[in-house]
Amino acid sequence: MALIVQKYGGSSVANAARIKKVAKRIVQTKRQGNSLVVVVSALGDTTDELIALARQVSQNPNGREMDMLLATGEQVSVALLAMAIHERGENAVSFTGPQVGIITDRFHTKARILDINTERIQKALRRGHIVIVAGFQGKTETEEITTLGRGGSDLTAVALAKTLKAKCCEIYTDVDGIYRADPRLVPEARKMSVVSYDEILELAALGAKVMHSRSIEVGKKYDVPIYVLHSQRNVPGTLITKENKKMEDTVVSGVALAEDEAKITIFHVPDKPGVAAKIFAELAKANINIDMIIQNKTQTLATDISFTVFKNELSRALPAVRAVAKKIGARQVSCDQNIDKVSVVGVGMKSHSGIAAKVFAALAKKKINIQMISTSEIKISCVVDGSKGKDAVRAIHREFRLGKKN
Amino acid sequence: MALIVQKYGGSSVANAARIKKVAKRIVQTKRQGNSLVVVVSALGDTTDELIALARQVSQNPNGREMDMLLATGEQVSVALLAMAIHERGENAVSFTGPQVGIITDRFHTKARILDINTERIQKALRRGHIVIVAGFQGKTETEEITTLGRGGSDLTAVALAKTLKAKCCEIYTDVDGIYRADPRLVPEARKMSVVSYDEILELAALGAKVMHSRSIEVGKKYDVPIYVLHSQRNVPGTLITKENKKMEDTVVSGVALAEDEAKITIFHVPDKPGVAAKIFAELAKANINIDMIIQNKTQTLATDISFTVFKNELSRALPAVRAVAKKIGARQVSCDQNIDKVSVVGVGMKSHSGIAAKVFAALAKKKINIQMISTSEIKISCVVDGSKGKDAVRAIHREFRLGKKN
Numbered sequence: 132m133a134l135i136v137q138k139y140g141g142s143s144v145a146n147a148a149r150i151k152k153v154a155k156r157i158v159q160t161k162r163q164g165n166s167l168v169v170v171v172s173a174l175g176d177t178t179d180e181l182i183a184l185a186r187q188v189s190q191n192p193n194g195r196e197m198d199m200l201l202a203t204g205e206q207v208s209v210a211l212l213a214m215a216i217h218e219r220g221e222n223a224v225s226f227t228g229p230q231v232g233i234i235t236d237r238f239h240t241k242a243r244i245l246d247i248n249t250e251r252i253q254k255a256l257r258r259g260h261i262v263i264v265a266g267f268q269g270k271t272e273t274e275e276i277t278t279l280g281r282g283g284s285d286l287t288a289v290a291l292a293k294t295l296k297a298k299c300c301e302i303y304t305d306v307d308g309i310y311r312a313d314p315r316l317v318p319e320a321r322k323m324s325v326v327s328y329d330e331i332l333e334l335a336a337l338g339a340k341v342m343h344s345r346s347i348e349v350g351k352k353y354d355v356p357i358y359v360l361h362s363q364r365n366v367p368g369t370l371i372t373k374e375n376k377k378m379e380d381t382v383v384s385g386v387a388l389a390e391d392e393a394k395i396t397i398f399h400v401p402d403k404p405g406v407a408a409k410i411f412a413e414l415a416k417a418n419i420n421i422d423m424i425i426q427n428k429t430q431t432l433a434t435d436i437s438f439t440v441f442k443n444e445l446s447r448a449l450p451a452v453r454a455v456a457k458k459i460g461a462r463q464v465s466c467d468q469n470i471d472k473v474s475v476v477g478v479g480m481k482s483h484s485g486i487a488a489k490v491f492a493a494l495a496k497k498k499i500n501i502q503m504i505s506t507s508e509i510k511i512s513c514v515v516d517g518s519k520g521k522d523a524v525r526a527i528h529r530e531f532r533l534g535k536k537n
Numbered sequence: 538m539a540l541i542v543q544k545y546g547g548s549s550v551a552n553a554a555r556i557k558k559v560a561k562r563i564v565q566t567k568r569q570g571n572s573l574v575v576v577v578s579a580l581g582d583t584t585d586e587l588i589a590l591a592r593q594v595s596q597n598p599n600g601r602e603m604d605m606l607l608a609t610g611e612q613v614s615v616a617l618l619a620m621a622i623h624e625r626g627e628n629a630v631s632f633t634g635p636q637v638g639i640i641t642d643r644f645h646t647k648a649r650i651l652d653i654n655t656e657r658i659q660k661a662l663r664r665g666h667i668v669i670v671a672g673f674q675g676k677t678e679t680e681e682i683t684t685l686g687r688g689g690s691d692l693t694a695v696a697l698a699k700t701l702k703a704k705c706c707e708i709y710t711d712v713d714g715i716y717r718a719d720p721r722l723v724p725e726a727r728k729m730s731v732v733s734y735d736e737i738l739e740l741a742a743l744g745a746k747v748m749h750s751r752s753i754e755v756g757k758k759y760d761v762p763i764y765v766l767h768s769q770r771n772v773p774g775t776l777i778t779k780e781n782k783k784m785e786d787t788v789v790s791g792v793a794l795a796e797d798e799a800k801i802t803i804f805h806v807p808d809k810p811g812v813a814a815k816i817f818a819e820l821a822k823a824n825i826n827i828d829m830i831i832q833n834k835t836q837t838l839a840t841d842i843s844f845t846v847f848k849n850e851l852s853r854a855l856p857a858v859r860a861v862a863k864k865i866g867a868r869q870v871s872c873d874q875n876i877d878k879v880s881v882v883g884v885g886m887k888s889h890s891g892i893a894a895k896v897f898a899a900l901a902k903k904k905i906n907i908q909m910i911s912t913s914e915i916k917i918s919c920v921v922d923g924s925k926g927k928d929a930v931r932a933i934h935r936e937f938r939l940g941k942k943n
Contacts, residue, residue, distance in 0.1 A: 184613075199633075206609045207587070217595060224601075225605050274657075
């Protein structure tokens with residue numbers, strides 16, 4: 132009997148009707164002869180509502196109490212789902228994260244899983260029960276309730292799949308898989324049937340609506356096959372798994388657009404060892420996430436450094452950048468919020484040459500100017516003008532014939 | 538430093554504004570030099586809403602899962618209240634029932650407290666923290682979440698006050714104390730400043746809006762003074778405590794009306810030993826609560842037996858009564874839903890004579906016919922016609938001058 136871990140997101144259990152539908156699917160899977168552990172998120176927008184409630188009583192709620200509050204969301208879901216499964220005549224038993232022994236560190240609201248004591252789950256499985264586990268939560272060794280932060284329920288599911296040595300981890304969500312390009316930009320975009328962990332990590336913008344990259348990293352680390360599926364439709368989804376030979380035949384797996392970054396340039400940075408380190412150390416201290424970094428020395432004694440930050444961190448980033456620019460004797464700081472980043476990803480790039488040239492040519496044909504380029508083994512990212520990102524995605528999608536059946 | 542246990546009901550914490558008000562009162566009590574343990578119910582109608590949600594997914598929800606679901610209500614309250622206290626600059630720490638070691642039996646949705654392991658509370662108190670505990674919930678020895686049923690949060694508070702040897706247990710609610718008669722019936726009714734456990738147990742109908750009798754029984758058993766107070770107004774409430782000499786000066790403490798009972802009569806019951814036992818054993822088996830029982834033998838070989846049941850159990854009670862009546866060879870079963878029960882209570886009755894006569898005279902003056910009478914050491918209850926109950930309460934209230942300042 133194969134053990135499967137399934138995870139249902141908040142929209143999949145937003146109301147009683149959907150909970151019943153999910154219960155039906157779970158019971159079907161069970162009756163096909165599988166053993167089942169099901170991880171559930173909070174109903175619909177519950178977590179956001181609880182956060183809003185907290186803000187009404189406190190401007191800056193204490194993390195420990197925030198976790199006490201938020202952990203209730205998933206506890207409601209697991210109880211209701213277990214009831215709905217009973218209603219279909221199967222045994223199910225729900226557990227909170229603390230009850231199943233998901234042990235985390237003490238960093239409230241963004242705790243990391245340290246260990247999972249699966250004894251209680253194993254016992255329930257041996258009795259033939261469907262085990263329902265509250266996602267997103269755990270406890271410290273001193274019995275404090277913790278939550279795992281964004282994407283926490285996915286993380287619970289992948290970590291349980293790993294610890295229980297499950298056959299796979301199925302993530303049920305409100306999209307039916309991961310597409311080679313955002314279908315809102317490219318209507319003819321096709322779904323990927325299989326993709327590697329690394330590709331999906333690089334295609335964060337495409338995967339973001341589906342799974343937080345933290346969970347994919349855990350899946351990659353422990354080689355847990357992750358299957359992304361639609362919770363209400365019976366259609367094949369996308370399997371995220373380790374890289375294999377066959378994947379290399381597909382040179383480009385997907386093309387993603389990021390519209391949430393801004394470009395900062397520091398002009399005339401003195402060209403001395405350690406200067407770049409100083410800049411980015413200051414920004415790290417200010418807890419600013421940096422994405423692309425480009426340095427190109429074109430002058431004799433100085434260089435310009437450009438990098439991208441997330442727009443929502445820009446107001447914190449700029450003062451920090453200006454301060455460090457002054458300190459190191461740079462000349463000027465400029466900022467451009469009107470940029471888009473287009474990324475082309477594929478494990479096949481490793482063994483195929485000329486991909487970058489083909490990307491640049493596709494953009495040139497559409498008269499799209501490239502401001503920054505950065506590449507990795509399996510990715511090429513270009514920063515273009517903010518008005519050109521969507522066109523760039525479409526041009527690359529067409530160039531590599533991603534709409535064709537593979 | 539005195540330790541006080543405070544309990545706030547659902548209406549006292551129904552929204553953010555009220556939670557902040559409660560936090561203010563708690564901080565004041567703390568700053569007056571007290572140590573504080575605070576028990577909180579679920580926000581407003583949360584529990585009812587959760588029950589409604591459960592009924593949407595299951596017609597007969599499993600008790601274990603129901604407890605998993607309902608326990609979230611109080612967990613939300615404690616977290617929010619702790620945050621609101623932090624906002625006022627005091628240290629507070631919230632705990633669920635399971636976290637503070639409230640150990641119960643395994644009877645889900647109506648568990649009984651077996652033991653309280655106060656180590657964690659004591660530790661937090663020693664650190665100078667205000668301890669906020671989720672009412673209504675506990676866990677079994679095998680780490681299953683349980684709830685304590687109706688009035689469960691009061692029970693948590695009284696049990697904690699007992700175990701922690703608190704000075705008193707303050708129950709904050711949306712009424713400002715217990716009145717000698719229902720002010721809706723008798724506008725001039727006065728509040729009791731002090732009343733004995735036994736009196737309030739007999740005056741269940743007056744106390745019902747304030748506290749479930751289960752908690753008062755625990756208070757009585759362990760001699761925990763219980764102070765009933767209004768959560769939003771600063772007025773003296775009612776102290777429920779053990780009987781003392783001074784109380785006996787007040788012959789009648791209160792008069793209560795119960796409109797939720799129905800009378801059942803079994804006619805011509807064969808007059809043999811064990812027949813009454815048979816009748817009430819059958820009803821107990823059917824889980825029917827019986828209140829007054831009257832038997833008066835007026836015939837040679839048979840007797841009539843009347844008793845009252847709660848109207849909402851009547852539809853279950855009647856078939857059971859008819860079945861047992863047939864079995865024992867009784868003649869007929871009748872039922873009257875149009876009755877009221879009026880109860881007059883006072884520990885002073887023990888040492889004063891003629892109280893019953895005075896009660897009956899008061900009713901006679903108003904031409905109110907008495908259908909059933911039952912008395913205890915400190916109570917006289919009369920069943921009267923359903924249209925006469927309110928008049929009976931007023932007549933007795935006037936007869937004993939309960940509206941006068943005592």
